[in-house]
Amino acid sequence: MVEVPLGDVATRDSGRAFSSIDRRNGRRVITVGMNVEPASATGRVLADIRGAVLPRLRADFPGLTWTFQGIQAEIRESTQAL
Template identity: 60%
Template structure:
C-alpha cells in the first residue's frame, strides 16, 4: 500500500533511457491537481494482491502527525538532533547514562550503521 501511495504522489519509475552520456528517467504519477491536497487520499484506489481496486480509506487508518521538514547532513550522512527536557533537572546525568548504556546500543543493533 505504501509503495502505491508513494508512487501516485512522487512518481513510479516507468522507464530509463540513455541519451548520449545522460540517463533520463520517466516517472508516472497522479496529475498535479490530485497531488496538491492530502484530502485526495480519500479517493485514492489501492490494488490488492487479488487485483481488486479498493478505496485506500477502506484498508488503512490515517493519523496526521508532525513530520521532518528537512533532512540535515554532516559529511554526506543524515543527522538527527534529539533534545529533551528532564524533570527533575538533577536527573540529567542519570538519563544520559541510560541513553548511552541501553537506548543507543539497542538502536545500533536494530539499525546497523547508525552512529
C-alpha cells in the same frame, strides 16, 4: 530499567516539516533534544540512554552514530581539559 508509556514522560511538539534532509558529511542527521525534570536526574537519564537505548538502536541500525551536543559537549570538553 522501568518501562512506562511514552506519553506519560514526554511531550511532542508538532510543527511543519522541512522540505530538505539535513546531512553532515553525506549522512542524514536528526536532532533530538530533551529537558529533564528534575534537572538532577539528567545524569541517570543519560546513563540509561548510553547504556541501554543507544546500544539497542545500533543493533537494530548498524552504522548508526551519534554525538551529544550542547551542555553535554561542554562538559565533555571541560573534562578533557582537566
